[in-house]
Amino acid sequence: MAESIALDGKDVLLVFPTNHKKNSTVRILKTPKTESSVRKIFLPKSVANMLVDWKVEQDEMKEILGDEYMDYNLVMASIFGLPLGDGAIRGPLKKLIEDYNLPPVVFHSFRHSSVTYKLKLNGGDIKAVQGDSGHAQVNMVTDVYSHILDDDRRKNAELFEEAFYEKKNLDPQxxxxxxxxxxxxxxxxxxxxxxxxxxxxxxxxxxxxxxxxxx
Structure with missing residues (x-):
């Protein structure tokens, strides 16, 4: 608190510079912050084909633009090869939600949806899902998505009730x-x-x- 009180105008300007025509935003390309963030992802065939088609378009754009294309070896880049900001996703997602009257969500929600569907499809194989989701520990997936496993266990209890106590699908003879x-x-x-x-x-x-x- 004392340090904050001691700051005068010029100090604040140095720490938090105001908008000025001489200031500029710089994007720095570097490796992910943690080792677990560098991982191999297995894509569905349809998604892989989309990336192949996109690579063809990207190579054509490089040839057309020549030296004007800033090649940073990015899979997802602007027309001129520059890195994309989060606005490139937020804008189209917002329009999609408005056009089809969908529930408002943020893009990060799709990560949770992906993990949820994968757990449903593979019968709760947490270790397999962990590799795609980027969670460092298996228990992180368990803590966040345990409700998915509980749903499956609840369904198992219902099936057990039908088969053994209500005797559905069983022939007494x-x-x-x-x-x-x-x-x-x-x-x-x-x-x-x-x-x-x-x-x-x-x-x-x-x-x-x-x-x-x-x-």
Missing amino acids: MHVQQENNNVPVADEVDPELLAKVLANPEMRALLNSLAKTMK
């Missing part, structure tokens, strides 16, 4: 039928061949029907 589904076997029939035939439910049912008609 299934065991009785299995006991009475014995087919008479003649001495000249190959037991091994018959076992293979009876392993097929459709063939077993057909043989049972034939046996009943022969009685």
Whole structure:
């Protein structure tokens, strides 16, 4: 607090320069701040094809512009090769939301959506999702997305209730039928061949029907 009080106008100007025509914004290209941020991402085939098409367009633009193209070896860049700011995403996203009357979200929300869908699709394989999401530790994914796993566990409980307590999709006579589904076997029939035939439910049912008609 004492240091803040001691600051006079010129000090504040030096620390927080006001807008001035001599001031300019500079973007610095460097590696990510942490080692875990440098990672390999496996893309869906459709997304990979989009990047291939974009690379073709980018190479064509480089050839057209020649020395005017500032090549920083960026995948996503402006028409002249310059780095893009977050406004390049926020603007189109805002327009998309307004045009289709969608719930307002920020672009970072798509990261959460991606993790959520992947956990649903792979049955809760947290380690696999961690590699794409960039979380340093597995427990970070567990802490943030544990509700997804809880939903699956809740669904499992419902399926268990239906199958074992409400007895949905269960035939009460299934065991009785299995006991009475014995087919008479003649001495000249190959037991091994018959076992293979009876392993097929459709063939077993057909043989049972034939046996009943022969009685």
